[in-house]
Amino acid sequence: MATEPFVLSTAGPDTTQDPYPEYAAARKAGPLAPAVLMGMPGWVAAGHTTARELFSDPRLSSDPAAAAPRLRELAPWAFATQSAGFARSMLRTDPPDHTRLRRLVSTAFTARRTEALRPRIQQISDGLLAPLPARGHADLIDDYAAELPLLVIMELLGVPSEERHYFRSQSLVAISAPEDPAVMFEALGSVRDHLDGLIARKRAENTRTGGPDAAPDLLSELIAARDRDDDRLSDTELRAMAFLLLLAGHETTTNLIGNGMLALLRDPEKLERLRADPSLTPVAVEEFLRLDSPVVIAGLRFATEEIRLGDAVVAPGDAVFIAGGAAGRDPEIHQDPDVLDFGRTRARHLGFGHGVHFCLGAPLARLEADIAFRGLLSALPDIALAVPENELRRRRNPNVRGLRHLPVTFTPRPA
Numbered sequence: 309m310a311t312e313p314f315v316l317s318t319a320g321p322d323t324t325q326d327p328y329p330e331y332a333a334a335r336k337a338g339p340l341a342p343a344v345l346m347g348m349p350g351w352v353a354a355g356h357t358t359a360r361e362l363f364s365d366p367r368l369s370s371d372p373a374a375a376a377p378r379l380r381e382l383a384p385w386a387f388a389t390q391s392a393g394f395a396r397s398m399l400r401t402d403p404p405d406h407t408r409l410r411r412l413v414s415t416a417f418t419a420r421r422t423e424a425l426r427p428r429i430q431q432i433s434d435g436l437l438a439p440l441p442a443r444g445h446a447d448l449i450d451d452y453a454a455e456l457p458l459l460v461i462m463e464l465l466g467v468p469s470e471e472r473h474y475f476r477s478q479s480l481v482a483i484s485a486p487e488d489p490a491v492m493f494e495a496l497g498s499v500r501d502h503l504d505g506l507i508a509r510k511r512a513e514n515t516r517t518g519g520p521d522a523a524p525d526l527l528s529e530l531i532a533a534r535d536r537d538d539d540r541l542s543d544t545e546l547r548a549m550a551f552l553l554l555l556a557g558h559e560t561t562t563n564l565i566g567n568g569m570l571a572l573l574r575d576p577e578k579l580e581r582l583r584a585d586p587s588l589t590p591v592a593v594e595e596f597l598r599l600d601s602p603v604v605i606a607g608l609r610f611a612t613e614e615i616r617l618g619d620a621v622v623a624p625g626d627a628v629f630i631a632g633g634a635a636g637r638d639p640e641i642h643q644d645p646d647v648l649d650f651g652r653t654r655a656r657h658l659g660f661g662h663g664v665h666f667c668l669g670a671p672l673a674r675l676e677a678d679i680a681f682r683g684l685l686s687a688l689p690d691i692a693l694a695v696p697e698n699e700l701r702r703r704r705n706p707n708v709r710g711l712r713h714l715p716v717t718f719t720p721r722p723a
Contacts, residue, residue: 313342316706331634340620348383350627356638359630364663368609375610376625384489392496397548416526422671432459433679437687444720447713453565457676461557466525479555561673563602563710565680571648573693583685593677597659598636605707606632606661632658688718
């Protein structure tokens with residue numbers, strides 16, 4: 309057992325660029341190892357089996373109300389969304405509230421409903437890719453990976469596409485500034501007020517046009533659920549749901565595309581293999597999720613009673629960091645876990661979590677990634693990194709794993 313807690317929040321280049329050696333050491337220390345995540349003491353689970361079990365452990369709560377009071381003082385960043393008025397989201401509630409909230413939006417993200425979006429997502433992807441070949445260079449994050457899922461989720465919700473730059477910039481501040489709670493809180497407060505205004509405008513529009521059936525978007529359906537007599541959705545829950553869908557609906561897929569493309573650019577042989585055989589793309593997406601998940605800490609939980617696991621004794625109120633992203637590198641589950649391998653019979657991973665909090669948008673993320681990788685490799689035949697890899701920078705947040713930018717070059721081709 310480690311005598312000193314593993315520090316999971318260092319902003320230095322080693323941890324920011326490659327956190328996996330630290331998680332490998334934590335995994336060797338035991339099923340649960342003492343750790344500190346940006347000032348918050350707790351316990352980290354970096355092994356696949358333990359992480360998977362903890363996702364469904366009823367002794368762990370997703371509700372910040374279960375946290376020991378001292379944690380709020382030590383790590384205010386972890387409670388910023390609650391302080392800003394986003395307390396009642398699916399991500400931060402337990403059953404039965406979580407079950408009720410999830411049911412309200414689950415039908416919009418079924419595999420069948422998601423597959424029906426393929427033509428429209430393909431159209432959006434084609435439109436974003438069309439101007440790139442003539443330029444000879446691009447930032448795959450700003451020019452494509454961020455735009456595609458953001459445009460899709462905003463259209464699904466019924467949010468005007470011209471507002472995407474506002475939501476993108478504010479979500480980046482909220483995600484990238486956890487070490488400065490004041491900056492994070494300001495960004496979250498701005499988004500809260502903006503969403504309140506958007507909901508009020510859409511409610512008024514639906515009243516004039518005859519209700520959500522006249523504007524069949526997801527946000528209109530959620531507003532209707534809020535306004536029904538049975539009051540199944542409070543104002544706070546409505547705002548939190550819209551925020552969660554907007555943020556989670558684009559940020560994780562942006563990072564999935566960026567991390568996956570970087571893995572391919574590091575390995576030209578795999579890149580060419582995928583370009584030559586696009587039917588491998590779904591397999592590749594699962595391998596990207598395993599190798600370099602867009603979410604490292606896939607679950608922040610708080611113990612509701614004492615938990616003993618190995619040498620660890622988790623007290624009520626303690627934080628438990630479920631490192632689902634790091635679990636994809638567990639050598640007990642995967643041979644050569646640090647190697648990109650499209651030949652794995654099954655890329656078992658926890659990139660979308662597990663249990664009742666399994667990512668609702670997983671089918672949509674998989675579809676968007678499938679379209680994205682096929683489109684990028686087809687449109688840009690000789691794509692290569694434009695800068696040395698050591699110049700790339702990732703977001704300074706230990707929970708998520710994403711590139712700030714991914715500059716590439718390719719031979720210009722006439723439009």
